[in-house]
Amino acid sequence: MFNLARSFEKFMKSVEQSSAKRSPTYTAWLLMVVYTLAHTDRQIVSILAEPIKQELGLSDSQVGVLIGLSFVVVYTALSVPIARLSERINRVWLLAACLSVWSIFTALGSLAQNFTHLFLARVGVGVGEAGTNPASYSLIADVASRKDRAKLLSIFNLGLPIGSFLGLAAGGVVGSVFGWRQAFLLVGMPGVIVAIFLVLSLRDPRHDQSVGLIQKEAKKKTISFNEDFLEVLSKRSYLLMLGGMASIIFLNYGKVSFYGSFFLRNHLDGLVEVSGLIQDHFGFSVKPLAILGLIIGSLTGIFGAFGTVLGGWLGDRFGGADPRGYLIVPIFGCLLQFPFLIAALFVPSFLHSVALFAVPAFLTATYLSPIIAAMVGVVRPTLRATATAISTTVAILIGFGCGPAFTGMLSDVYTSQFGDSGQGVRFALMTSSLSVISAAGFFALARLHIRKDFEG
Template sequence: MASVIAAGAERDTTFKLRWYVLFITMLVYTINIADRYVMSTVLEPIRLELKLTDGGIAFLTGVSLALFYVTMGIPLSWVADRYNRKNLLAASIAAWSVMTTMCGLSRGYSQLLLARMGVGIGEAGGTPACNAIIGDYFPADRRPMAMTIFALGAPIGAWLGADMAGAVAHAYGWRAAFLVLGVPGVVLALIVYFTVKEPKRGQLDAKSDAAAPTLKESLKFIWSQKAAFHVIMGSGVSALWGWGLMWFTPTFIQRTYHLDVGSAGAIVGPIHLVMGISASLLTAWLLARPAFVDPRRIVYLLGAVTAVTTVPSIIAYYTHSLPLATAMWWIFIPAIYFYIGPAFALGQNLAPPRMRAMFTAIALLVANVFNLIVAPQVVGWMSDYFAGPGGADAASLRTALLILAPTGFWAAFHYFAAARTIVADQERAVGHV
């Protein structure tokens, strides 16, 4: 009798622990997205102060972060697949939070550039470690739901980076927006270090590899998983499409409709918060249904939602009506959150336990090359190219964004393509569907 009670208490403790860890990692993702998204909110004030072109501000704020993010992502994930992930996560949070604060303390182009590089290095160790930890707290059939809860950090973080940071920037200047987001991250790093327990790798999988594979072995295995390739590309192109458009949207609103930084943030901020959370919770509810144990249904759902919402994403930047554009953003913006949790979870289920951080890092590398290097830099260059003698303006930026918007159809193609082999590939990775 005593042993039954003890076993029940242990299960209860495990249940509470796994949901506590999920909540804390969601907060980590919230701070991560907020620290990143605040830059797009204050893009125009920084550009005007530093007298930069659209291409120049894209390099300073997006490409500088992404170059170090993608460069450090692979080696830090190699560390996460071999050593204590909780310690790496705490150190990463502290690093990017301190460097976000330094963005607010910068007094010129060079200082801001170096601070953005530092943010990229810190953020590179965050999401892969979170994904790998969650993967060992939840079994395979619950990971899509768990990763969707984790992904709630994206809309909450985007709201903080748009609405709240926009209001602070309007009242106190763009530098203050970085200060109010950087300091809480240091506190969160301490919470992670002292309260999160490092789980045993592969404890909830039918297959558990004892030895950590080499980088070459991991890359070879990923390449052999056709579904993994399409999921990685689908999520990467979704980031190119959705987050690429979002990068310049506050600037687009300010230029096109002659609004200040606070008013522009107040338009998109509530959409991120309300519809982003709603889309994530709806996804979590759907993926908890028995029908979605079959991973093919998940990728079909991702493909359908992405394809349908690409249409309003085009209309939002085509129209000259702010009410119509706002209505289209209320439909389009939820789609950039809908895919995050399922795509992360599919990646975890298509990877053996000691490759999970590496899988996540490769997926993030693709996504961030697309959304932090290709999207802002190419949009910036195109905006400068289409500009008249007076430099980039609302019309040139509109043209550049309209060229980017149809890429949502490309992302949908990859999700549909993944369905062909995803069942067999998942069985090969974790031993069951």
């Protein structure tokens, strides 16, 4: 027994030594895997909204609550406290714990028998995911140089489109073949395994002397949360970027949450036609829900991934010397996508609608890495987790919490007016698309103030 304990201790020391040598790029890629799982679990309800709605007897408003508010209830309450905790304890262990919690609750969603059961399961997912972004962003910011920060953040942010693709595609395929409950189990199980690998493979850089400067600053004085909170909010550019971020997330989650309903209600004939073409050419049948999951997943995953990488590269290129450059890509990305959003909602052809939606999927993804790089640059290093937690909390509360619920309620209202649920969801998505214009305005105003706020 004694030899076994010594062997285990020796093994853990060797793991710690090897993990301490990991490059910033490795850190970004591994945290990207964690972020991918977060968005896979987060998006699974969206593509399965229709079968869940039918089996549990839900309204569009209740579906919107399940996708948004159920998650946001605890996410917004716990994000800042967990971020403050991450500034004091090992962030790698914290991330592993969060990953395990949300994965388990995703799997538990498969047991839901009514709206309340599924609501509580999604609340549990929110508990786990509340600590992901603040700890991850601060980890990457600590190990990245200024000139590479947006690029490394873009690697991490690839988890959003890749996770969305996996959640939508796997959810659509597995849901159409085995049912929505089995899809919940499939996306929930891998998280615990990745959590173990995370602990064994990565080390919090606060334990390295190379970032001792951050630790020294943290120990100089004890500052209350109120003082830190007010310091972050004193940055006018930060507040304006936060407004733009919330506006985009409001649109994105409202849009993605009802993509499936929009296509199934307005373009079911097109989906059936594609299914028939696959049957004729390849000799096997694919249900419309599976096709829809693959298509929407590809829109958010493939085009979103390209947009994320390009946004990070352009962010470093434009913002490396002058922080105002970080805002160029988000401003133009927001303005250029609006006409494509409107056209995609009203063209009669299914394939034309899909093609038009691909453009906003690409352009929307370009904003995130430059904005996060700018946000962590306008605060002190020891406040990066707090700043990202505040921004994530507010953006998620307004965007993820209100976006799907607002779009769902609008859909119910428009449906009662038009007497057609297809028209209802179409005009609901059209109305919510206006938020992308307000996002461009917020980013343009932030560009006027960021230079004097920037700390590096």
